[in-house]
Structure formats: structure tokens, C-alpha cells
Amino acid sequence: MSVEAAVRAFLDRLRRRVRLPAKKTELPPADDTLRAVEPSLDLAARFVASAEAAGCRVHRVGTADWTAQVARIVTEHRIASVLVQVEPGTALTPERAADLTRVLADRGVSMMTETSDAVLFDVGAAVTGVLSATAETGTLVCASGAASARGATLIPPVHIAVVDQSQLVADLYDTFAWLRRRDELPANVNLITGPSKTADIEGVLVTGMHGPGVVHVILLEPS
């Protein structure tokens, strides 16, 4: 039996076996009435609180100062090489990437744009944009695509995410409504909430198990 036929045969068997119960449970509406955060709230403040609670380090900076902030982070972690990933639909525009590259290169940091394994497993940090961010939980939404590798926000030990305040949505409900509105879901979407963590050994929290141990969020304030 072909793979497809085996699946169909199973579904037929299941249909014959399982009868609808007398008391039917309706599918509740796909609404957002149980939301935790109203869009009218100060989303930036809520985002900062939630992201920090999840273990991110958030920096609220103006568009004029953000490269200096990234430079400070790079110095703090003594990072020698940085991957910069420009992606449409994010706040990391080609112009901004060029600004950052200039600033960091001036300080002797090696700047990468390629996402080969040799780069991903070697760089000290990746700077990326995000597609959206959720105030309720401090979540960053990143996706795979032609311009963005799955590994970029995952493999380097430090992730620096550039987020424009206008990209904030209030609630997880809004995040999924936003995803739903896209014509086609990317093959790989990640909702990133804080650094990689584990508490498997005696419940002691340790960051950086597989993914980045440090996540910096550069939250760009409207100029």
C-alpha cells in the first residue's frame, strides 16, 4: 500500500469507528475576547517588562543612537566578529546595516553577511531584525526566508534584535492574527521569548543551552 493510501485507509477506519458523541462540543469562536493586553496600553513599557522578565536585555534608544548601543554591547561581550542579516519587513534596513557595519568595522570588528556554517558557528553575535514583537510576553517573531537563515537567531552565542516600536502588537492573539494575514506562512517561524535556557539540573536556571545565552533587544523609539 502506498503511503498516501495507508493514511486514507486509516482515516476511513477512524471515521467508521468514532461516532459523534450525543453531547456535542461546539468550536469556540476564533476571537480575541480573552486577551491579556489591550492595544491601547503603553505597549513599549509592557514589552520591556515582559522581555526583561523572560531574560532579554532591552535598550530603548533613538534611531540616531542605536549603532552606538550595539557597539557598547559588542565591546561588553568582547565580540570579535558579527553577523548582520538584512531582511525586508524588518527594522534592519540596508541603510541601517551599512551604518552599523561602518561603526563596528571602525572598531576592528569583523563583519559578516554570509550564513554558512563556518560563519554561524564562529561569529560572536548576530544582529537581525524581527518581523513583529509581542508586548504581552516580550516575544520576537522571526522567520526563515531568502534573506534570513534559521541558524542566524539560533546558533551565535549572542543575538542582538533590532525592533521598531511600530512593530509591537499587544497580545499573542494579535501575533497570530498578524501571522494569519500573511499570504503564505514561512516554512519556519519562531516566537523567541528570552535566551535559550534549561533548568534540568536541580532546577538551576542556566542560559545558553543550545541557542543564544544572551538576547539584546534594541527597541527603536520614534524619532
Added chain:
Amino acid sequence: MSRTNDTRRRLAAAVADRRVVAAVHLATWRKVDARAESFARLPHAEELRERAAQIRQHTLDHLPAYLEQFVGQVERRGGHVHFAADAAAACRIVCELATQRGLTLAVKSKSMTTEEIHLNAALEAAGVRVVETDLGEFIVQIDRDRPSHIITPIIHKDRRQVAEAMARELGCPYTEDPAELTRIARAHLRDIFRRCDLGITGVNFGVAETGTLCLVTNEGNGRMTVSRPRVHVALLGIEKIIPRLADLPVFLKMLARSSTGQPMGSYTTLVTGPRRPDDRDGPAELHVVLLDNGRSDILAGPMPEVLRCVRCGACLNACPAYRNVGGHAYHSVYPGPIGSLLSPLLYGAEHDALPRVSSLCGACGLVCPVKIDIPALLVRLRALTRDRQPALKRWMLRGWGWVMRRPWVYRLGQKTLRALLRDDGRGWARGGPGPLREWLCERDLPRPPARSFRRLWEEGLGNER
């Protein structure tokens, strides 16, 4: 009788293992408190539980239709769907996928479903090396142990045991520092992730509307496993479907909160098909293996709502019985309250005793994010397996019922009980026959006073005003 006795011996041995019991106490209380605090801060928490229960129940009621939709959507996006009737079939499918493509190094993200079918042994036998990548599961694997909790596999181990296993198996310097142990494991597994060619994951939710696989992890091993290898095989129980993408927030708001108290897991990964032609990286092939392995029997049986379970582990953490024995004592992949339902329903009579390993305190039902009334179902399962109970127990309960239906015999029984319990001189029993002996091995028993209430009533209390 022997099944109850075996279970009792096993549980008694587990209770006596103070090291494990202390570790499990510490971990479960911490999670119970974190969960409670986290839910207290979640607006509409009760309504979310109610809604999650409705969505899951509705999906189960209409599972064939939603599965069909899910299968169609996965295939439309270029994924392949396989069906496995049982554990052997699932193992065969995964092994064939690996061997036909010459894949030799598999990484696995934590998955209870793969534990359930003992996939690792099958793959190793087929010549595929399998490496567990969740830190807890990795330690379980190198220490040739078994997970004892569905979320926290090494809840039963302390840092010394972890340190010993890592030093012995990896040849690294001995350290008991969790941060250092984590760093060593990271380095070891990074090397594996660079070379692996097959990624195996479970799935938290399969979205029928889009064919999306939702995986939640904290460590990022799930992301690695679905990004690095060229083939991704996802194994999911047929019950893990939800209808719409818009249903996900309802579950995501509660899943990590129920497990660890976090508002969100670190990584929620949504996989919709294999890599697209212009994607920079990612698996070229995506295979979804739908596993039945007894689930359709549960669905067609008397308590299908058990399948609402989202494997958050909250009922294990809340359970005072689990807390005092740990997961191994249950002798099943699924321990704790939900396991005491799933194990006998999935695997049959050898687990008959499990529904009875509960004081029915109800702590599990209170924390279940999909509102499975676990204590009520435990009682129903006890009723369904009543005829397989030891003859002595059946006769004693029948005899007890006979007595209770006859007030004068009941009264005689009160006197007999008093007579059977020898006085220790202070009004407490020194010893007694039958079940009283079992009572007395853990606690004292007062002798019933010479005057029962009904005697007090007759001797004057009834006539007072």
C-alpha cells in the same frame, strides 16, 4: 492480588529512596508555586482553560475530519504524511526513511511519543546513531536511565549523579556546577548538530487549517533539530490536532505556565512544510508520522476526553503521590495522574493498579489546562476494571456492603471492631486483623469509644432539649 502487591512493593521501595524523593519534592513544589503565581497574573485564566478544553474536545469529537484537513495541508506544502498503527509500524517507517536515504546520525528533540514507541533502540538496530539533545534526555541517554517526568526527565537526579555520568561518559573534568555541566553538554552537542543528517521531533500541536507543526522548547534543541539536518521527521499522536492557527494563542498562553510557570517557552517554533526553494537553510524533506498506537481505541472508548491532554506535566507536579515516589515507580512512559489514565487505556491490564495509586485529592484536576477531570476518570477506570480486582477485595467490599445495609449488623460490627482492636492501655489499638494491619503499619488507630454516637443518642442525648 499479585498485581496490587507488585505495585505496592514498587511504590514502597520508591518511597524509601530518600534521595530521589527529596529531589522530586524540591522540583515539584517549585513548579507548583511558579505555576500558581503565573496563572494568578494571567487575565481570564479560568475562561482560557474552559476554551482550551472546548477546542480540544471539539477536535476529538471531529477528529477524522480535522486529521484529513491536516494531512491535506501538510502535503500541499510539500510535506509527506505517514500513518503508523502501532509502535512497531512507526519505528519501521522512521528506520526506512533513514536507511533508504543513507542517513546515519540522528538528533532528537525531547518527545514523549518517541519514548512511547522506543524509537531510539529501533534506529540504533538499523545502524543509525541517535543523540538526544534536550539536556535532561541527553543525560538520561548517556547514563542509560529512563526519564521520570514528561517535562523534566531527570527530576529524580541530583547534580552529583549528573556530574558522575558526564565525567564517566564524556571524559570531561568532574564538576557539579550546573552552568559548567550545561556548557560541556552544549559543546558536545554542537559538534553533533554540525554533522547530523536526520532530525526527529515530537509535536506539541498540529494545526489542521495550515498543516503547521508547533513545537515548544526552552533550550533551542527543537529549533536546531528542525533546522540543521536535511531530513526532518515529526512524530505526532493522532490526537494532537487543533483546528486553527488562531487557536494556538489559547494554548500557548497556558502551556509553559502549566509546565514551569513561564508566560511563554523560550522558543515556539512553527514548521509549515520543508524549506522553500529560496530559503537559506533548513531541511529539504519533511515527514510527518501520525501515530495511533491505541489512541483510536481510547477515542472510541468510554473516556475519550483523556486525549485532550497537552502533556504539560502540571498534574505530575501537583500530585502528592507522584511527589513521594517519582516517575519510575509507575513503570510507564507516562507517569503521574494523567499516566495512570493513559497507561491502562493504551497498554491494558498490566497497568490496572495505577488508577488506584491515588488518594483522589483532586490537585491534578485543578491545574489541568484542558480541564480533564482526572480524579473522576480515575474512579471510572477503577469501576471499569473492578471485576479484575483480587477476589478477596471483591468479597470484602461485598461483605461490607451487606453489613451496611443492615443497621443491626452494622451496630454489631462497631462492637466487633472494638473487640478486635486490643487496647494499648491508652485507648489506642495495639494490633488488629486484615486491612487493619495495613493501616497500623503507618499510623495508629484509636479504638472506637465504648459508646458510639447512636448509643449516646439513645442513652439521653436524643431526649435532651
Added chain:
Amino acid sequence: MDVALFVTCLTDTFYPRVGEAVVRVLRHFGCRVHFPKRQTCCGQPAYNSGFHPEAAALIRRLVDVFHDAECIVTPSASCATMVRRHGPALLTDEAAAEMARQVAGRVHEFATFLRDRLHVDIGALVRFDKPVTFHYPCHAREVYTVDDLRRWLGNSEMVRTPARPDLCCGFGGLFAVEYPELSGAMLGDKLDELMRTGARLVVCNEAACTLQMAGGARRRGLPLQFKHLAEVLAESLGLMEPTP
């Protein structure tokens, strides 16, 4: 008001003083108390063990014994829950089930009866001359809350609330004798919890839990004393001599 007392088999046999306290407190608040003598057990042990035909027979009996009572009061929330929730569901014969539902609607747990029907402010009446803590029985959940129980102990500084008042005592009916080692370990956790409060007097409104906890405390040499709220009330109101 006429009240039929459903004393429960455990209270009848092991804790007659609790039954007496219930009677005296009810009379104090003007009730005429009746005691239908044919009553025995609600069938809960059989029900929880999955022996449902046996439990159904006892529920049917209990419905018959109490069918003409206006108000049925019991000192046990778990027995009240057995009659109110599980009882009618056990009876397959529709007429019997309807009868059981009618009786079920007239069953009240002692403290909630005082509060809801007699409008007694229990917390204002109880007196403690030494530190006191309390145990919330798992099977009281459908009858009263932890906060209710805490309120009934009043505002006295003597009340020490445990960190986890609703931790199970580990009794669980036949579970206690089928898996005594595990039941005993759970009991140990419970007693630790109570001891940590520093109080040595424990209010517990469930005879089964008291049997387990008092027996466990004595076996472990812990100086804990257990009382039902009815006893506390009867003593506070001067209706009964305090126990030493």
C-alpha cells in the same frame, strides 16, 4: 427548624463527641434535631474504589432513610458530596435517581448550614486560647473553600494558616490500606506542614482525615491534637466541657 442528622459511619464509630457537638450547636441555634436510626454509610468507600453497584445500594438506602427529612445536616463535606453529586448519578432507574436528587438537594454540611440557613457568624463565636491551625479536606471543594474555613476560625491572632492548607493527608479510602507506605509518606508531608505552623491544635472537619492525621501524628510522636469545628463551637459557646 427540624433537622435530620446524618452523622456518618466514621463519626458515629470513632468520633461520637463530634456528633454530640453538632447536636448541641444545632439545638443552641433553635433546631429540633432528629436522628433516623436506620442510617449507616453513604457508600463512599465503595464508590471511590469503583464498586459502584455496592455504592448504589447504599445510596438507595440512604435516600429511603432520609426521604421525608426537610433538612439533612452532616459533619462531613465528603459524605455530603457523595450524596449530592455522586449519589444521583449512580442510580440508573430514573425514578430512584429523581428521588435521590430531591434528597441530595436537602443535604447540608454542618458549617455551611449554620452560615447559609441559620445565618450564624461562626468566626465571631469561636474562641481559641492557644495557637490553632487547620486542614482543608480535599473533598470539601464542592462544599466550602479554604477561605471559608479560614474565616470560620475568626480573627484571632491564634490562627496560624499553613503554607499549603489544602495539601492532601494521604488517606484516600482503600488507598490507605492498599498502598500504606505511599499513603504514609503523603501523611508525613502533611504533618510536617502542620508542625511548621507552630500550632498544636488542628481544626479538621473530616473524620477520615482526622483518623489518618491523628493516627499518623501519634505514631510519629508529634504533639498534635485534632478537633472538628463543631467541637470548637460547642466549647466556645459553653455547650460542652473543653477536652484537656
